[in-house]
Amino acid sequence: MxxxxxxxxxxxxTSLAGCFGCHMSFLDIDERLFxxxxxxxxxxxxxxxxxxxxxCDIGLIEGGLCNAENVHVLREFRQQCDIxxxxxxxxxxxxxxxxxxxxxxxxxLEEVYHTxxxxxxxxxPNDPELPLPLxxxxxxxxxxxxxxxxxxxxxxxxxIWKVLTDLLAGKEPNLPHELLHYD
Amino acid sequence: MTYHLETAExxxxxxxxxxxxxxxxxxxxxxxxxxxxxxxIHQVRLHIVEFRGFERFIQGRPxxxxxxxxxxxxxxCPVSHHLAASKxxxxxxxxxxxxxxxxxxxxxxxxxxxxxSHALHFFHLCSPDxxxxxxxxxxxxxxxxxxxxxxxxxxxxxxxxxxxQEVIRMTAGKRIHGTGAIPGGVNKSLTVAERDELLKDxxxxxxxxxxxxxxxxxxxxxxxxxxxxxxxxxxxxxxxVGHEGAMDLYDGKLRARDADGKLIFDxxxxxxxxxxxxxxxxxxxxxxxxxxxxxxxEDGWYKVGPLARVQNCDSIPTAFADHERRDFMDYAGGSPIxxxxxxxxxxxxxxxxxxxxxxxxxxxxxxxxxxxxATGERKREGIGVIEAPRGTLFxxxxxxxxxxxxxxxxxVSTTNNNQAMNEAIRHVAKRYLHxxxxxxxxxxxxxxxxxxxxxxxxxxTHALGKMPLKVELVDAAGQQVHELSRGL
Numbered sequence: 001m002x003x004x005x006x007x008x009x010x011x012x013x014t015s016l017a018g019c020f021g022c023h024m025s026f027l028d029i030d031e032r033l034f035x036x037x038x039x040x041x042x043x044x045x046x047x048x049x050x051x052x053x054x055x056c057d058i059g060l061i062e063g064g065l066c067n068a069e070n071v072h073v074l075r076e077f078r079q080q081c082d083i084x085x086x087x088x089x090x091x092x093x094x095x096x097x098x099x100x101x102x103x104x105x106x107x108x109l110e111e112v113y114h115t116x117x118x119x120x121x122x123x124x125p126n127d128p129e130l131p132l133p134l135x136x137x138x139x140x141x142x143x144x145x146x147x148x149x150x151x152x153x154x155x156x157x158x159x160i161w162k163v164l165t166d167l168l169a170g171k172e173p174n175l176p177h178e179l180l181h182y183d
Numbered sequence: 184m185t186y187h188l189e190t191a192e193x194x195x196x197x198x199x200x201x202x203x204x205x206x207x208x209x210x211x212x213x214x215x216x217x218x219x220x221x222x223x224i225h226q227v228r229l230h231i232v233e234f235r236g237f238e239r240f241i242q243g244r245p246x247x248x249x250x251x252x253x254x255x256x257x258x259x260c261p262v263s264h265h266l267a268a269s270k271x272x273x274x275x276x277x278x279x280x281x282x283x284x285x286x287x288x289x290x291x292x293x294x295x296x297x298x299x300s301h302a303l304h305f306f307h308l309c310s311p312d313x314x315x316x317x318x319x320x321x322x323x324x325x326x327x328x329x330x331x332x333x334x335x336x337x338x339x340x341x342x343x344x345x346x347x348q349e350v351i352r353m354t355a356g357k358r359i360h361g362t363g364a365i366p367g368g369v370n371k372s373l374t375v376a377e378r379d380e381l382l383k384d385x386x387x388x389x390x391x392x393x394x395x396x397x398x399x400x401x402x403x404x405x406x407x408x409x410x411x412x413x414x415x416x417x418x419x420x421x422x423x424v425g426h427e428g429a430m431d432l433y434d435g436k437l438r439a440r441d442a443d444g445k446l447i448f449d450x451x452x453x454x455x456x457x458x459x460x461x462x463x464x465x466x467x468x469x470x471x472x473x474x475x476x477x478x479x480x481e482d483g484w485y486k487v488g489p490l491a492r493v494q495n496c497d498s499i500p501t502a503f504a505d506h507e508r509r510d511f512m513d514y515a516g517g518s519p520i521x522x523x524x525x526x527x528x529x530x531x532x533x534x535x536x537x538x539x540x541x542x543x544x545x546x547x548x549x550x551x552x553x554x555x556x557a558t559g560e561r562k563r564e565g566i567g568v569i570e571a572p573r574g575t576l577f578x579x580x581x582x583x584x585x586x587x588x589x590x591x592x593x594x595v596s597t598t599n600n601n602q603a604m605n606e607a608i609r610h611v612a613k614r615y616l617h618x619x620x621x622x623x624x625x626x627x628x629x630x631x632x633x634x635x636x637x638x639x640x641x642x643x644t645h646a647l648g649k650m651p652l653k654v655e656l657v658d659a660a661g662q663q664v665h666e667l668s669r670g671l
Contacts, residue, residue, distance in 0.1 A: 017233060020209045020641045021258020021359045027307065028358055030345040031338070037327045047307060048325045049206045049627065069232060096255040100236040108239040113464055116238065117579075117592050119471075120463040120480060127467035129215055129230050154258065154359050183357075 009168060011060070012043040012053040014077050016070040017097050017137060018063025020046070021154040022088040026060070028157025039168050044077075053080040058167060062087045062154075064094040065138040069131035078144040083167065086146045087160070089153040089182070091139065096153075098137040105135045148173060152181045186602075188609040191217045191226035202626050205229075205633055207308045207325070209259045210640025214608060214629055222619055227612045229605050229633065231470035231640060241591040246275050246582045247366055253578070254360050256595070257641045259303070261360050262296035262351055263571030263596075266433070267578040270567030272366030275582050277559035284552030285368035290433050291544045292354035292363055293569070294537040297432060298388075299347025300572035301489075301534040304637045305395065305527060306340025312631045313402055313527065318624025336398070339391045343534070346381075346388050350541055353377045368556035378545055385542045389503065392535040396507050399528045403514070412614075414523030414607040414632035417442040418484060419475060420491035421599065423453065423570055428497030430536065432570040438495055439475060439485065444519045447475065453568035456577055460594065472601050473594055484602035486521075487574025488636065489529035494519050499532070501539035507532045523607045523635040530637065571596045573637050597638045607632045 015023060023046055029036065044053035053059065059081030065071055078084055089095035100108060114122040140146060150163055159179040166173040191197055194217055203213035211233045217226035237256055241249060250268040254261035266289055273281065281289070311324040314333060322328070330337035348358045353373060355361025363369050403410040421439045425431025428438075437451035437459060451459055462471040463480050474483030485491070494512070499505040511528060514520065544550055567578040573596035581590035611632045616625050 015211070017235060018641075019255050019258040019261075020639075021255070021261065023209075024258045024303075024359055027303070027344070028348060031341055033326075033341060034330060034338070037330065042325065042327060046206060046209070049321045049630075051204060051206060066235060067233060096252060097235045099240040103236070103240060108236045111239050112236070117590075118457045118460065118462055118594075120461045120474075123464040123466060125464065125466050125469050127230070129213070129228075129232070129467055130469065131232055133234060153255070157358070183360075 008039060008041040009057040010043050010055070011040045011045075011058045011164075012056040012077070012081060013045040013060040013062070014053070014073060015046060016061065016063030016074060016091070016140070017066035018088065018090040018095065020062070022060075022062035022091075025088075025152075025154035025157050026160050029161045030157065032161060036164070040164075053077055056081045058083045058085065058164070060085050060087050060160075061091055061140060064090040064097060065134060065140060065143065066097055067131040067133045071134075071143060074140055074144055083147045084144065085148045085150055085163065086140055087150045088155060089151070092141075092149050092151060093139050094137040101136045105133065153183060155179075156181065186606070186609075188224065188227050188613065189605065194226065197225055200621055200626075202629060205630055205640075207311075207630070208634055208638055208640060209257075210638070212633075212638070212640045214633070216612065216616070216621075218621070222617070222621065224612050224617050227605075227609045227629075228467055229601075229608060231468045233640075234469045238591045238593055241580075242588050244588050245586050246272050246580065246588055247586075249580065249588060250364055250366065251360070251362055253593075256593075257639055258359055259639055259641065260296055260300050260571050260573065262292055262355065263569055263576055264578070265355070265361065265364055266293055267567040267569045267571070267576050268580075269364035269366060270434075270569065271565035271578045271580050272567070273557075274562040274565045275580070276367040277561040278367035278557040279559050281368055281557050282552070282554040283549045284372050284554050285557065287544055287547060287549045288354050288369045288372055289364055291373075291541060291550060292351055292361075293433050294540045294544070295347045295350025295354065297347075297537040297572050298534055298541070299344045299351065300637075301530050301537070302340055302343035302347060304572075305530060305534075306337065306344070309527060309634050310336065310340070312627070312634070313399075313524075317628050317631050318622070321623065324627075339394070343388060343391055343395075346384060347537075350381060353381065365556075367558060370555065372552055372555065373550045375551060378550065381541070382545050385538065385545060388538045389535070389542065392531070392538045393503060396528070396531040396535055399531050400510075403524075403528065410524045411522050414611050414635060415521055416486075416523065416603055416606040416610055417521045418486050418603050418606070419447060419478070420495050420519070421475070421485045421487050422492040422495045422575055423568060424496050425500075430492060430496040430499045432492075432533075432537075434569075437568075437575075440495055440519070442519065442521065444494070447478070453577075454566050456566065456568060456594075457579070457592075462594065462598075468601070470598050470601050473599055474602070485599070486603045487596055487599040488526065488572075489533050490520070490526045491574065492570060493529040493532055499536050501536050501543070504532055504536035504539055507535060523632050526635040526637070573597055573639050574599050595639070597636075597640065600636050600638065604633055604636050604638060607636070
């Protein structure tokens with residue numbers, strides 16, 4: 001008789017204010033993706049059509065917080081995931097988008113929507129469908145508890161693979177020096 | 184505003200249905216529909232809900248940082264931003280002509296980018312809709328489902344993307360956010376070992392890319408009624424074309440055609456892009472709406488990307504891809520094709536061209552050269568235009584005497600498609616949803632139309648907007664982190 005099939009762990013991924021590079025790096029595990037799906041089942045992710053995460057064992061999150069919707073998505077996601085991993089520079093410290101932090105929001109708006117070259121009309125988008133921007137970009141640990149931080153811009157596919165396979169094997173993730181990058 | 188279904192007359196009386204987030208696309212966006220009690224549709228909008236402010240915070244940075252910074256606009260096509268910014272910075276350092284090695288390494292990097300992005304989009308993101316049907320089981324509508332039902336197709340998709348990423352790694356130093364291009368040239372060429380490693384697999388990649396084109400053709404042949412009409416949006420088309428009108432994804436001059444294929448303009452120097460294109464802001468999206476100035480905002484909007492490029496050029500300079508281009512042009516008997524799903528066909532033709540282009544460059548010894556940088560008389564302003572995977576991408580900078588950026592204007596590919604995407608989803612809403620009970624499967628039809636454009640909503644969120652409201656941000660312990668300003 002075959003051994004009973006091991007229950008697959010549920011993994012969800014989401015993206016806040018980032019560039020999607022961390023998700024691309026996740027796909028850089030290349031053909032190991034097919035090994036991974038033998039072990040895990042994907043819940044919400046930009047690669048699936050599940051719009052809200054269900055209960056998950058592991059959640060990977062990319063991007064920082066730049067608007068009210070990011071905060072809402074982060075809190076909902078944290079609630080659903082037993083282990084939350086901040087992936088990449090934006091989630092960990094705001095990343096490049098945080099370079100807007102020293103600047104004043106009204107000045108940026110003025111330049112982008114009023115004085116920017118080649119504009120037909122000057123008008124600042126203000127529809128209720130558009131989420132309220134935060135006046136500073138924040139890392140996610142300022143708002144929710146984060147279990148692990150995976151540095152890099154983005155962390156490499158090998159790094160993501162190592163952390164996930166360690167966790168799947170029930171081990172504490174441990175990155176050797178060559179996989180621990182901040183660039 | 185006169186666009187059909189863009190603005191309802193009495194939104195307050197209507198029911199709102201949202202697709203939020205739009206899934207299996209890159210970045211953040213949502214769609215809202217407003218319906219009356221009979222499920223008649225009165226308004227459909229694709230909103231770009233995020234902003235990051237790149238154009239402003241680039242200012243004050245030294246010019247040489249920019250090609251590395253701006254690729255953080257986008258992790259899917261970082262190379263396109265990296266190269267467009269590098270091209271814009273070339274005249275700033277006086278490099279009016281690159282060395283042959285530098286130009287060819289950059290072209291190789293760009294072909295790698297086109298290949299990985301097109302493979303990702305078709306196989307990982309869109310193939311589930313096309314292979315299983317638009318209203319198939321949500322649980323299966325993803326790359327894992329494809330791997331189970333069509334393992335060979337999924338494997339080829341993953342390995343095609345991998346090959347493109349490896350070309351990028353060898354030319355840019357790193358798969359995502361590399362540093363290979365610098366103002367005036369590149370900082371590395373290829374080693375013989377690197378070249379030989381790529382040469383080993385390139386012929387397999389060409390064969391698989393041809394298979395991918397044939398797969399899309401088969402889908403069209405199996406259901407022409409759907410493929411010829413879904414998300415149809417007649418529009419002008421814009422792209423750059425190279426020497427003698429041939430497709431050139433790295434450099435060229437601007438050409439635009441109208442919906443019937445007649446030339447609107449041709450041979451426009453990219454340095455004059457701002458005399459040709461204007462942008463409109465609308466209150467419900469952070470993404471602007473560009474249009475051809477001479478035609479005005481009502482008639483001047485256009486499509487960019489594979490569907491525009493394949494029909495805009497006179498030839499593709501690699502044999503297999505050009506053969507496929509002619510097949511595509513013959514399909515509609517010579518008149519332009521505007522059906523949204525035809526994007527996939529043309530995207531696979533371009534992927535084939537990119538792999539053929541990689542093969543040709545791998546056989547060119549210039550890619551092993553050591554002359555990497557050019558110099559000359561420096562300028563204070565630079566414009567870099569490139570055909571990114573999703574379409575024409577404009578970068579424009581001015582630099583002061585201290586080498587700091589004083590002006591930055593970006594029109595990203597997806598922004599160029601803003602109106603066209605909105606028109607396509609309204610067409611689909613009217614055709615499939617109007618008067619029906621809204622189901623998940625029907626809503627996915629809207630997303631299928633958006634996905635056809637391969638929008639990169641990450642790229643498109645570089646601008647910044649405001650909402651005159653107030654929100655408190657509280658941390659996990661209930662402490663206020665800060666309060667949002669109101670009114671601005």
